[in-house]
Amino acid sequence: MMSIKILRERIRKIGHYEAMAALLDWDQNTYMPAKAAGDRALLMEEATRLSVELFLADQTGELIEAAEAGTLTPTEKNIVKIVKREYIKNRKIPSESHVRLKGETARAFEAWRAAKEENDFSRFAPALEKVLEICREQADSLGYQNEPYDAMLDLYEPGIKAAEVETIIRPLQECLTGLLGDLDNGGKPDVFTPAAAFPLQLQEELNHQLLKLMHFDLEGGQLSTAPHPFTITMSPGDVRITTRYNKHDPFSSLLGTAHEAGHGLYEQGIPEDLMLWSEISTPSLGIHESQSRFWENGIVRSLDFWKCFYPRLLEIFPVFKQCKVEDLWRSLNRVEPSLIRVEADEVTYNLHIMLRFEIERELLNGKVPVSRLPELWNEKMKSYLGIEPSTDSEGVLQDVHWSMGLFGYFPTYMLGNLYSAQFSHKMVKDIPDLSAAVAEGRLEVPLQWLRTNIHNHGNIYQPGELVKMVTGESLNINYFTDYIKSKYHEIYRL
Amino acid sequence: MMSIKILRERIRKIGHYEAMAALLDWDQNTYMPAKAAGDRALLMEEATRLSVELFLADQTGELIEAAEAGTLTPTEKNIVKIVKREYIKNRKIPSESHVRLKGETARAFEAWRAAKEENDFSRFAPALEKVLEICREQADSLGYQNEPYDAMLDLYEPGIKAAEVETIIRPLQECLTGLLGDLDNGGKPDVFTPAAAFPLQLQEELNHQLLKLMHFDLEGGQLSTAPHPFTITMSPGDVRITTRYNKHDPFSSLLGTAHEAGHGLYEQGIPEDLMLWSEISTPSLGIHESQSRFWENGIVRSLDFWKCFYPRLLEIFPVFKQCKVEDLWRSLNRVEPSLIRVEADEVTYNLHIMLRFEIERELLNGKVPVSRLPELWNEKMKSYLGIEPSTDSEGVLQDVHWSMGLFGYFPTYMLGNLYSAQFSHKMVKDIPDLSAAVAEGRLEVPLQWLRTNIHNHGNIYQPGELVKMVTGESLNINYFTDYIKSKYHEIYRL
Numbered sequence: 008m009m010s011i012k013i014l015r016e017r018i019r020k021i022g023h024y025e026a027m028a029a030l031l032d033w034d035q036n037t038y039m040p041a042k043a044a045g046d047r048a049l050l051m052e053e054a055t056r057l058s059v060e061l062f063l064a065d066q067t068g069e070l071i072e073a074a075e076a077g078t079l080t081p082t083e084k085n086i087v088k089i090v091k092r093e094y095i096k097n098r099k100i101p102s103e104s105h106v107r108l109k110g111e112t113a114r115a116f117e118a119w120r121a122a123k124e125e126n127d128f129s130r131f132a133p134a135l136e137k138v139l140e141i142c143r144e145q146a147d148s149l150g151y152q153n154e155p156y157d158a159m160l161d162l163y164e165p166g167i168k169a170a171e172v173e174t175i176i177r178p179l180q181e182c183l184t185g186l187l188g189d190l191d192n193g194g195k196p197d198v199f200t201p202a203a204a205f206p207l208q209l210q211e212e213l214n215h216q217l218l219k220l221m222h223f224d225l226e227g228g229q230l231s232t233a234p235h236p237f238t239i240t241m242s243p244g245d246v247r248i249t250t251r252y253n254k255h256d257p258f259s260s261l262l263g264t265a266h267e268a269g270h271g272l273y274e275q276g277i278p279e280d281l282m283l284w285s286e287i288s289t290p291s292l293g294i295h296e297s298q299s300r301f302w303e304n305g306i307v308r309s310l311d312f313w314k315c316f317y318p319r320l321l322e323i324f325p326v327f328k329q330c331k332v333e334d335l336w337r338s339l340n341r342v343e344p345s346l347i348r349v350e351a352d353e354v355t356y357n358l359h360i361m362l363r364f365e366i367e368r369e370l371l372n373g374k375v376p377v378s379r380l381p382e383l384w385n386e387k388m389k390s391y392l393g394i395e396p397s398t399d400s401e402g403v404l405q406d407v408h409w410s411m412g413l414f415g416y417f418p419t420y421m422l423g424n425l426y427s428a429q430f431s432h433k434m435v436k437d438i439p440d441l442s443a444a445v446a447e448g449r450l451e452v453p454l455q456w457l458r459t460n461i462h463n464h465g466n467i468y469q470p471g472e473l474v475k476m477v478t479g480e481s482l483n484i485n486y487f488t489d490y491i492k493s494k495y496h497e498i499y500r501l
Numbered sequence: 502m503m504s505i506k507i508l509r510e511r512i513r514k515i516g517h518y519e520a521m522a523a524l525l526d527w528d529q530n531t532y533m534p535a536k537a538a539g540d541r542a543l544l545m546e547e548a549t550r551l552s553v554e555l556f557l558a559d560q561t562g563e564l565i566e567a568a569e570a571g572t573l574t575p576t577e578k579n580i581v582k583i584v585k586r587e588y589i590k591n592r593k594i595p596s597e598s599h600v601r602l603k604g605e606t607a608r609a610f611e612a613w614r615a616a617k618e619e620n621d622f623s624r625f626a627p628a629l630e631k632v633l634e635i636c637r638e639q640a641d642s643l644g645y646q647n648e649p650y651d652a653m654l655d656l657y658e659p660g661i662k663a664a665e666v667e668t669i670i671r672p673l674q675e676c677l678t679g680l681l682g683d684l685d686n687g688g689k690p691d692v693f694t695p696a697a698a699f700p701l702q703l704q705e706e707l708n709h710q711l712l713k714l715m716h717f718d719l720e721g722g723q724l725s726t727a728p729h730p731f732t733i734t735m736s737p738g739d740v741r742i743t744t745r746y747n748k749h750d751p752f753s754s755l756l757g758t759a760h761e762a763g764h765g766l767y768e769q770g771i772p773e774d775l776m777l778w779s780e781i782s783t784p785s786l787g788i789h790e791s792q793s794r795f796w797e798n799g800i801v802r803s804l805d806f807w808k809c810f811y812p813r814l815l816e817i818f819p820v821f822k823q824c825k826v827e828d829l830w831r832s833l834n835r836v837e838p839s840l841i842r843v844e845a846d847e848v849t850y851n852l853h854i855m856l857r858f859e860i861e862r863e864l865l866n867g868k869v870p871v872s873r874l875p876e877l878w879n880e881k882m883k884s885y886l887g888i889e890p891s892t893d894s895e896g897v898l899q900d901v902h903w904s905m906g907l908f909g910y911f912p913t914y915m916l917g918n919l920y921s922a923q924f925s926h927k928m929v930k931d932i933p934d935l936s937a938a939v940a941e942g943r944l945e946v947p948l949q950w951l952r953t954n955i956h957n958h959g960n961i962y963q964p965g966e967l968v969k970m971v972t973g974e975s976l977n978i979n980y981f982t983d984y985i986k987s988k989y990h991e992i993y994r995l
Binding site for chain 1: 514517518520521524525528532533534535536537538539540541543544547548551701702718719720721722723725735736737738739741
C-alpha cells in the first residue's frame with residue numbers, strides 16, 4: 008500500500024483514541040457521578056496513552072517521510088504538512104509526560120471542583136503544584152529563548168511570544184481604561200430584570216431556536232449542560248457544545264450557547280479530509296476563539312440580530328414585551344466591572360485576561376509560588392478592575408484552566424477578540440448588505456464567509472499566515488479598539 | 502511480582518477498556534447525535550478489540566495457571582475461579598469474532614432504530630442477517646449437544662438448555678392462561694387517568710424520590726433518559742440507569758426506574774474485589790433480572806410500598822388525591838393483554854417472552870428465515886395473547902435485543918421472574934416483619950437481605966448453585982405460580 012494510505016489509516020486510528028479521550032472528558036464534565044472520578048483519571052490516562060504512543064512512534068515519522076517522497080494530491084500534501092508540524096512539536100515532549108499530565112489534570116480537576124465548591128484554595132494547591140511541575144518540565148522539553156512561558160504559549164498560539172503579548176496589552180489596556188472613563192459620562196443602559204423566573208426547559212427551547220438560526224447541525228452535534236461551558240469534538244459528525252442556565256436570566260445561557268456554537272460551527276466547517284483529530288485541525292486557540300467571539304459579541308450582542316430574534320424571544324418569554332428591542336440590546340451591552348470573567352462585558356473582558364496572563368506567566372516561570380495566588384489575584388483585580396472578590400471561589404478559583412494545565416491559554420481569549428474584530432472588518436467590506444442579512448435572520452451569510460475564508464483551511468496555515476491571507480495584513484489591534492469605541496459610544500449615546 | 506498481582510493488574514486494565522466500551526454504548530443510547538453513528542461503530546469495535554485481545558491472550562491463561570499454583574487468599578481464589586471460567590468459555594470464540602460482532606451490532610442498532618421509527622422491517626433485515634451469521638458462527642465455536650441455540654443461551658444463563666426452558670414454559674403457560682380466564686370473572690381495577698399532563702421535570706423528581714428510598718447511590722450512579730431503558734456499569738463507582746417518560750402517565754417512568762434501579766443496586770452491591778468488569782461479575786442475566794423484577798413487581802407494584810410512597814406522590818402530583826391508595830395499587834396491577842412487552846403486566850409478561858423464545862430459537866437454529874419474522878410474530882402474538890399488532894414497530898421491531906445479537910437473552914427475563922419469586926419466598930420466611938418494613942419505607946430491610954444473600958457473592962457461583970444455596974432447592978416454578986395466583990386473586994377480589 009502507498010505510504011500516504013498507511014499514514015491516513017494511522018491518523019484515523021489515532022483519531023479514534025482521541026475520540027475516546029474526548030468522550031471521557033465530555034462525560035466527566037456533564038453526567039459522570041462523583042465516585043467515578045478516581046477511575047476516570049486512569050481511563051483518561053489510558054486513552055491518552057493509546058493516542059500519544061501511536062502518534063509519537065518512530066514509525067509515524069518514517070511514514071511521514073515516505074509519504075512526502077511519494078506523489079500526493081494537494082489535499083494529501085496539506086495533511087502531511089499538518090501532521091508533520093504537529094509530530095515534530097509533540098515529539099519534543101516524552102509520551103510518558105503527555106500521559107502523566109492527563110492523569111494529573113483529571114485529578115486536579117476534581118480537586119479544583121471541590122475547592123471551588125467549598126471556597127478552600129488549600130484543597131486545590133497541592134494538585135496544582137503537581138500539574139505545574141509537569142508543565143514546567145514540558146516547557147523545558149519544548150525549549151524557549153526567553154522564558155519557559157513562551158514554550159507553553161506556543162502550544163496554543165503558534166508563533167507568538169509573551170513579550171509580544173505584553174506589547175499588545177499596553178495600548179489595549181489604555182484604550183479600555185479610557186473607554187471606561189468615557190462611559191461614566193454616558194447614558195448607562197437600564198437592566199431589564201423581570202421578576203419572572205425563566206424555566207430551564209423554555210430556556211433550552213430558546214437556545215435551540217438560536218442554534219437553528221445559526222445553522223449549527225444538530226444531527227451532527229448536541230447541546231448539554233455543564234458547570235463550565237465548553238465545546239468538544241469526537242468526530243466530524245459529533246460536535247458537542249454545552250451551556251449553563253441561570254433561572255433568573257435567560258441571556259446568560261443564550262450568550263454561552265452563541266459562544267460555544269461559534270466554536271462548534273468552526274469544527275463542523277472543517278472539511279472532512281482536514282479534520283484529522285480535533286486538536287490538530289485548527290491553527291490555534293486564538294483563531295478558534297475568534298469564531299466564538301464573532302457569534303457571541305459580533306452577532307448575538309448586535310442590534311441587527313435582535314431585530315430578527317426579538318419576536319422569537321417573545322414567543323417563548325412574552326414578559327419581554329415591556330421592553331423595546333433597542334433597550335434590550337443596550338441592556339445586553341451594559342458595561343460594569345465584575346468579578347467573573349465568563350460573565351464580563353466586552354469592554355472589561357480583556358482586562359480579566361491581562362491579570363491572568365501576568366499571574367500565570369510569573370507562576371510558570373517560577374517567579375511566584377502557588378501559595379501566593381489568592382493574594383496576587385485580589386491585588387490585580389483591584390488594580391485592573393477596581394473591585395475585589397470576597398471569596399476565592401469568585402476569585403482565583405473561578406476558572407478551570409490551571410487545573411487542566413492550560414498555562415498560556417488565557418491570552419488566546421484576548422487574541423480571539425482581536426482576530427474577530429479584524430476578520431469582521433474584512434467581512435463587512437466583502438459583504439455590503441451584511442447588516443441587513445443579520446437583521447433578517449439570514450445568518451448563513453456571515454457563516455458562508457467564515458466557511459470560505461477560515462473554516463475551509465483547517466490547520467493548513469499558522470495563525471499569523473491565516474490572518475494575513477484573510478485580511479491582507481498582520482494582527483492589528485486597531486480594528487478592535489475602533490470597533491469597541493464606536494459600538495459603546497453608540498450604546499452609551501456619547 | 503506474584504502472579505496473582507500481575508493477573509489482577511491485567512484484570513484492572515481489561516476493566517478500563519470495558520469501561521470505555523460501556524461509555525461509548527451508554528452514550529450511543531442517550532446523547533450521541535445521529536451522524537456520529539458510523540464512527541461510533543468503529544470506536545466500539547476498537548474498545549472491544551483492546552479488551553478482548555488482552556483478556557483472551559495466551560498470557561492470561563498462563564497467569565491464571567501460575568496464580569492457581571501460588572498461595573491465595575479466599576478472595577483471590579474466588580477471583581481466579583471466576584476469571585478462569587470466563588476465560589475458558591470466551592476463548593472458544595476467536596477474538597476477531599468478538600470484535601466483528603461489536604461493530605456489526607453497533608451498525609444493526611442504528612438500522613433497527615431507523616426501521617422502528619419508519620415502521621419498515623426491510624431496513625433492518627440485512628443488518629440482522631449479518632448479526633445472525635456471526636452469532637451462528639459463535640454458537641459453532643462454543644459447541645453444543647442438541648442445537649446451536651443452546652450455546653447462545655449458555656452465554657447468558659450458564660447451565661440451562663432450550664429443552665429445559667420448554668419444560669418450564671408448558672406449565673407456566675397453562676397457569677397464566679388459566680389465571681387470565683379467572684380474572685375475566687373478577688373485579689377489573691379501574692384505571693385512574695387524570696386528564697392532567699405530568700411535566701417531565703416533576704416526573705424526574707418523583708423518580709429521584711424513589712431512588713433515594715431504594716438507597717440507590719447517586720454519588721456512584723446516575724439516571725438518564727433513553728428510548729429503550731437499560732443499566733450499564735462503567736466502574737464500581739459509576740453505575741448508570743435509564744428510564745423513559747410518558748407525559749400522560751407518571752407510573753411508566755417510575756416502574757422503569759424501579760426495574761433499572763434493581764439492576765443498579767445489584768451492581769452497586771457487588772463487593773469491590775469481586776467487581777472485575779461488569780459483564781463477568783454476576784452469575785447470569787436471569788439472576789440479574791431477579792433483582793430488577795423484585796424491585797419493580799415485588800416492591801413498587803405492592804400495596805405495602807404505596808402505603809409509604811403515596812404521600813410522596815401527592816406532594817408532587819396532588820391530582821392523585823382523588824384516588825384511594827388501594828385503588829391506585831389495583832390500577833397499577835390491572836391485567837390486559839397488550840402489544841408491548843416492557844409495558845406488560847406481570848401476568849401477561851411471560852407470554853411475551855415465550856413467543857420471543859420460540860421465534861429466536863428457530864431463527865438461530867436456521868429453521869426460519871429473517872424475512873418471515875414479521876408474519877411469525879403476528880401469528881404468535883395472536884396465539885399467545887389474542888391480539889395482533891397493526892404495525893411492525895409495535896410488533897417484531899419493538900425490542901432492541903436482536904439488533905445487539907442477543908439471541909438467548911429473552912428467556913432470562915422469564916427466569917428472572919421465577920428466581921425472584923423463589924428468592925422472595927425465602928426472604929419473607931427470613932424476615933417476618935418485611936411487609937411492615939416496606940409499608941414504613943424501610944427498604945433497606947429487603948436490600949440488606951439481597952446484599953447478604955445474593956450481591957455479596959458476585960459471580961462466585963453458577964446460577965443453579967446460587968439458587969440452591971439461597972433457597973435450599975433448585976429452580977421451582979411453583980413459587981412464581983403461587984405468588985401470581987394469590988396476588989391477582991386478591992387484586993381482582995376473587
